[in-house]
Amino acid sequence: MIQTVGVIGAGQMGQGIAQVLACASINVCLVDLAQQALDSALLTTSSSVAKLQEKGKLNSATNPLPFIQTSTDMQLLADCDLVIEAVTEDEMTKRTIFESLNQICRPDAILASNTSSISIGRLAAIVDQPERMIGVHFMNPVPLMPLIEVIEAKQTSTESVAAVQQLAERIEKTAVVVKDRPAFVLNRILLPTINEAIRVVEEGTASAEQVDQIMTLGAGFPMGPLALADMIGLDTCLSILDLMFVELKDSRYLPAPLLREQVVAGRLGKKSGEGFYQYA
Ligand code: CAA
Numbered sequence: 602m603i604q605t606v607g608v609i610g611a612g613q614m615g616q617g618i619a620q621v622l623a624c625a626s627i628n629v630c631l632v633d634l635a636q637q638a639l640d641s642a643l644l645t646t647s648s649s650v651a652k653l654q655e656k657g658k659l660n661s662a663t664n665p666l667p668f669i670q671t672s673t674d675m676q677l678l679a680d681c682d683l684v685i686e687a688v689t690e691d692e693m694t695k696r697t698i699f700e701s702l703n704q705i706c707r708p709d710a711i712l713a714s715n716t717s718s719i720s721i722g723r724l725a726a727i728v729d730q731p732e733r734m735i736g737v738h739f740m741n742p743v744p745l746m747p748l749i750e751v752i753e754a755k756q757t758s759t760e761s762v763a764a765v766q767q768l769a770e771r772i773e774k775t776a777v778v779v780k781d782r783p784a785f786v787l788n789r790i791l792l793p794t795i796n797e798a799i800r801v802v803e804e805g806t807a808s809a810e811q812v813d814q815i816m817t818l819g820a821g822f823p824m825g826p827l828a829l830a831d832m833i834g835l836d837t838c839l840s841i842l843d844l845m846f847v848e849l850k851d852s853r854y855l856p857a858p859l860l861r862e863q864v865v866a867g868r869l870g871k872k873s874g875e876g877f878y879q880y881a
Pocket residue numbers: 617648649650652653716717739740741742743744745746787788791823824829833837
């Protein structure tokens with residue numbers, strides 16, 4: 602059984618993953634290059650748990666902080682049973698991390714990526730025991746979203762899939778196992794919707810607020826596609842669409858020019874304070 606989980610990257614996703622694991626009393630080794638990101642992840646964990654408890658949305662009364670160890674040194678991951686990489690959506694960065702994990706981790710440790718679009722098969726090819734590589738795609742905000750999209754590459758063993766399914770149960774998430782295709786399932790469907798919403802704004806048919814109002818009130822979306830794009834990060838949306846366009850060679854996935862313009866201008870959504878909306 603998985604006892605200790607390493608998480609690489611203390612950003613929005615890595616912090617959320619560490620939080621849900623620790624709330625289930627699973628030991629977490631959280632690693633980031635920046636000490637400041639680690640400190641801020643612990644603060645976010647405390648405030649998120651307090652908010653969830655206040656709203657009655659957390660079943661466990663466990664204080665997660667004692668279960669989270671942090672370090673800027675990847676050697677902390679040497680004895681983990683599973684390591685989840687949750688860094689920026691850039692294949693070269695992820696490749697470098699898995700090359701290091703191949704040296705640092707035990708040969709029986711499961712290696713996972715929280716990538717939202719990059720081929721798990723290509724990442725598996727980097728390590729000496731490719732059968733232990735798997736995709737575990739958590740959704741944002743991790744503490745609130747019940748799904749883990751589990752991606753099984755051609756090389757992934759049934760034991761690795763079973764171990765991840767068991768872990769998902771322990772953290773009260775539903776694992777849905779799918780095949781390794783560009784952008785998997787969720788983003789293959791979600792990103793063209795977001796892209797289309799951006800095109801509607803770009804051509805002046807409706808404002809961002811109107812598009813979101815139409816999709817929440819008219820189609821039952823919990824939040825509009827443009828507010829959602831801001832929450833995901835416009836840079837992440839752009840990288841996923843770019844990858845889908847290159848790999849699936851279909852103009853449906855060509856990113857809207859306005860999306861690229863926003864990213865070039867540094868308007869990345871919630872995390873930069875401005876995207877399709879302004880944030881305090
Ligand atoms: N921890 C604790 N609270 C959190 C939180 C977190 N991590 N994130 C948000 N919240 C809080 C907010 O601060 C807000 O609090 P206040 O009410 O105090 O302002 C509250 O949750 C929002 O609560 P609401 O009552 O307004 O809304 P809700 O609880 O009914 O639903 C939601 C919130 C679950 C985010 C809902 O809007 C939703 O489902 N949105 C869609 C999210 C989605 O589609 N996610 C997937 C994105 S795709 C992805 O992640 C994959 C990828 O690769 C791109």
